[in-house]
Amino acid sequence: MTGLFTLAARSAWNRRFVLSxxxxSIALSTLLLLGIERLxxxxxxxxxxxxxxxxxxxGARTGAVQLLLYSVFRIGNATNNITWSSAQAVSAMPGVAWTIPISLGDSHRGFAVVGTSDAYFAHYRHGGGQALRFALGRAFGDGLDGVFEAVIGADVAERLGYAPGARIVLSHGDGSFAANDHADKPFTVVGILARTGTPVDRSVHITLAGMEAIHLDWMAGVPLPGLRVSAEQALQRDLAPKAITALLVGLERRTAVFSTQRRIAEFRAEPLMAILPGVALDELWDVVGAGERALLATSGLVAVVSVLGLVAVILAGLDQRRRELAILRAVGAGPRTVALLLGLEGSLVTLTGLAVGVAATALAWALAAPWALNTLGLVLQPLALGVAEWTWLGVLGAAGLLASAVPGWRAYRIALADGLQARV
Structure with missing residues (x-):
């Protein structure tokens, strides 16, 4: 068997250009399948x-996925806000341990501005329950001194080159128009959060009072003509928030989540809804699941084409190798030995393609990880072959072995006399 394996390897090496x-092709299909699965x-x-x-x-009544997207991932806009009095009433409900107010709608050079309170830094968790940490500086103050202070995420600091002490100007909305800049009320960066790999990295955090201060001379999304309130004048005004976008709620006991959700849904002061983040995430994946399946199907088709290419190449070479196979038969190799030889060649090509594909995927993931983190805020984990990856590799390997059996079966049918006969 060892000699046959060596013969198969040398035969494949002799035709290395075509088989390469x-x-x-198999390596690219492996890269595509593993890459999509890992992504x-x-x-x-x-x-x-x-x-x-x-x-x-x-938040205000809307779709569960929409509420999750704009409150956590800063994607899209809220259809409506909730009043501050309603937010306070929810905070006072039985069983509520803490709440984090979220006020959205402004931006800074493409990054979302989040108005919140110091509860954000105390209770917000990410990953496996990790708390937010400061890489530099501190949290904004909770009094008048903190009205025009800002805490920025790691991506904001890195891409814009900010450090504690930097002065920044916020923009109304997405910042598409320079006229919307709140240039008369600049903020000072007092802290930079450590990287989390979440939307926190791409956010500028200010106090709710600061969010209220920059909109004192605005109404319905436009500045009021003839009315200008300076930063010094804003500090003399009542800066208590009138409305917020959403409220993150933590309960004393997880078992009370459904009763609290029902109590919020029956809130009489204004229509509210409360969603479970995990359930909303499942709904989100149901929405994008069709796209995932389409990508996997496309990758599968590429793999099929690669395997068919393997069959085509070996079959096309059979006619040129008739005399070689006949000589093997003449020196004592049986039909099964010849079939096994061609099957081994195809298997070697398949396994080599799989190995190259896995190595290429690991290399691509390592090279793409910094770009994905800095550009998309997406943390790409180092390639580790789990159950799904091994399943795909097993399917590709089995398909390659089955495809290799086709040329072997064809060689099995070639007679000795057919190989030695002169062809004209």
Whole structure:
């Protein structure tokens, strides 16, 4: 058997140029399948780790997925806000341990601005329940001294080159128009959060009072003509928030989540809804599941084409190798030995392609990880072959072995006389 394996390896090496193209094809299909599978898992893990320890998210009545997207992932806009009095009433409900107010709608050079309170730094959790940490500086103050202070995420600091003490200007909305800049009320960066791999890294955090201060001379999304309130004048005004976008809620006991959710849904002062983050994430994956399946199906088709290419190359070479196979038969190799020889060649090509594909995937993941983190905020984990990855490799390997049996069966049918006969 060892001699046959050596013969198969040397035979494949003798036709290395043609077979190398098949190896590359199988390697690319392996890269595509493993890459999509790993990307799917990493994206899900990043989404799931964006918020932990929060039992309910409260907001105006809308879709559960929409509320999750704009309150946690800063994607999209809220259809409506909830009043501050309603937020306080939810905070005072029985069983509620803590709440984190979230006020959205402004930006800074493409990064979302989040108005919140010091409870954000005390109770917000990500990953496996990790608390937010400061890489530099501190949290904003809770009095008048903290009105125009800002805490920025790691991506904001890195991409814009900010450090504690930097002065920044916020923009109304997405910052598409320079006229919307709140240039008369600049903020001072007092802290930079350590990297989390979540939307926190791409956010600028200010106090609710600061969010209220920059909108004193605004109404319905536009500045009031003839009315200008300076930063010094804003500090003399009542800066208590009137409305917020959402409220993150932590309960004393997880078992009370459904009763609290029902109590919020029956709130009489205004229509509210409370969603469970995990359930909303499952709904989100149901929405994007069709796209995942389409990508996997496309990868599967590429793999099929690669395997068919292997069959085509070996079959095409059979006619040129008739005399070689006939000589093997003449020196004593039986039909099964010849069939096994061609099967081993195809298996070697398949396994080599799989090995190259796995190595290429690991290398691509290592090279793409810094770019994905800095550009997309997506944490790509180092390639580790789990059950799903081994399953795909097993399917590809089995398909390659089955495909290799086709040329072997064809060689088995070639007679000795057919190989020695002169062809004209």
């Amino acid at each position: 193209l098949v190896v590359v 799917r898992q990493d994206v899900r893990q990043n989404f799931a780790q964006s918020i932990a320890g929060t039992d309910l998210i409260v």
